Amino acid sequence: MTTTGEELVTARGGPWWWDRRRSAVLDVGLAVASAAECGLEGIPFAREAGVPVPVGVVFGLLAGSVLLVRRKWPIAVVLVAIAVTPAAMGFLVGLVGLYSLAASEVPRRIIGSLAGMQLVGVLVVMSVRMRQDIAKEDVGVGDWLVPFASITTALGMTAPPLLLGLYVGARRRLMESLRERADSLERELQLLAERAEERAEWARGEERTRIAREMHDVVAHRVSLMVVHAAALQAVARKDPEKAVRNAALVGDMGRQALTELREMLGVLRSGGDGERRERASVPLAAVGVAAAAAASRAVDEGEGPCLSEIEELVGQSAAAGMAVDLSVVGEARSCAREVESTAYRVVQEALTNVHKHAAGARTYVRLAYRVSEIAMQVENEPPPKAASSAGLPSGGNGLVGMKERVSALGGVFVSGPTEAGGFRVSAVIPAS
Structure with missing residues (x-):
């Protein structure tokens, strides 16, 4: 069972900029986890920068909590992630922020530019830190290890969230397009059903008028002649018995002819109605009216006119x-x-x-x-x-x-x-x- 766009809009009821409550819960959970990560990473950053540890922890908490606004301002989240990259914090902010940016409606050139900046930032920071660590430990390694590790880490932190975000965004836009198309088709089907019902009602009215006209033609003329002959019969019944007998015979002939024509017409209409009733089980309601009108029309046309x-x-x-x-x-x-x-x-x-x-x-x-x-x-x-x-x-x-x-x-x-x-x-x- 599919959900159309109108039903989806009706189902939305999240707080602030969230469409659903579960989206708000997810973002709050990510923000708490990111704030905890950045807060812990703020301790070594404060020691290296020579600032009080509480300042570094607060800075980390503020940087991590930026994921609360990742759906509304994804560009701001990515910029914060790029800004805190030199402090060796914001691993979760960078991943989730880049994914949110790629899945949003932001133009592709902006997404590419920010992803490139984050890739370069991670690459430079990783290269510098790895060289500093190797120099401190006085470990002999090949010249290829630092570039390889830096490029691998930068690509690992940038490419997967970027590609996943692009895929999810494209899929979301496709689903919205399909929902809009489903809404449009549903409205068109509703209009077609209403028009079919109107056509069926119009056809039934037309055929009722036509059948009434046929009945009028069959009955009115015969009955009019019968009334005229009956009046003549009443006038001459005592004066001219032979003429009265002839008029009585004419009245009888007129009545029999009228009954015969009525019987033929009703018989044809009845046979057409039986065929139409047999088809009702598999025909939609709107089509039944049209079929009934068509059967009545064929019945009148096929009669012995x-x-x-x-x-x-x-x-x-x-x-x-x-x-x-x-x-x-x-x-x-x-x-x-x-x-x-x-x-x-x-x-x-x-x-x-x-x-x-x-x-x-x-x-x-x-x-x-x-x-x-x-x-x-x-x-x-x-x-x-x-x-x-x-x-x-x-x-x-x-x-x-x-x-x-x-x-x-x-x-x-x-x-x-x-x-x-x-x-x-x-x-x-x-x-x-």
Whole structure:
């Protein structure tokens, strides 16, 4: 389990400049050990320098305790280590200080300069002290021993902490970069999840609207004709029994057709939903909404939708319900894309339904034109007779909106509005491909 940068910042809670309490404890422990070392080394330094021993001990304690600030001011620690090198003290200060400097964010040229100064300082001091010790002891050694021992000691006290600090600093920067990248990826994934959820909700809303429109097209027209026939049946039931029987048969046929279309649509939607439910176990939640919307869309598209060859039958049903309607077809009839034919059929169907609802008894003209690259349709009704009574059919007020959405989705043009004569006209042009 990884820790991101935001969680790391939250977890920090050390005193002063320390990020964590354990870092403060470690630095305090190093400072105590270094102060003890330098304090002990201050005794021979005081004797050699001819100063009181307590002064040398205090000087050593102060020099060793500088490791307390090694994380905040690593350059100061290294400078102190270089300064106390001639006094033969600060072994731990030099090692830890150089490591802290190399692991910090200080520019490389400064790190190299201070490391070189410390290397030269240790080399010179070791060379001088070794020669003094050899002279005091009057020991005969080769000329190579002093340079070799001095260089080896200087490199041993400088190279390992420097290389280790550079490695730790590079690793720390890499980890911080990875944490920042993880934070960025986490934010991006969160944004993607939110957008996917929004898209899923939008797709569900769109498909609910589309399915509602399909249900409206299937039910509204059939039920409107059933209401008209039922009203006619009520009017002629006693005067003309034979006509009443015909109207009753028409009502039954309309009801059966409406039930058949509803059954087909619900059956296709149900089969699409079953497939979508089987996939839910392995699909993320945001994708389920999109999959459900896609399944609903496929269900509507794959259903047995109406086609333009059924326009004549559609007009005949309205004529049988008592509407004076004329159909004219211009151009050579041809098959088009299923979606285009279904939309054209639904536009004519909805327009005829609106005539039944709002202009009962009005003469209506249906025109269908097959053009080179498009199909045009127009449904226009004259003003209803003054003596005609309303059919009493409810209206949801979404018929024209639904027709316009259908036509616009296919790149067509839809226009509707009253005519100068007082009637109403619905026109649409849809690309044939």
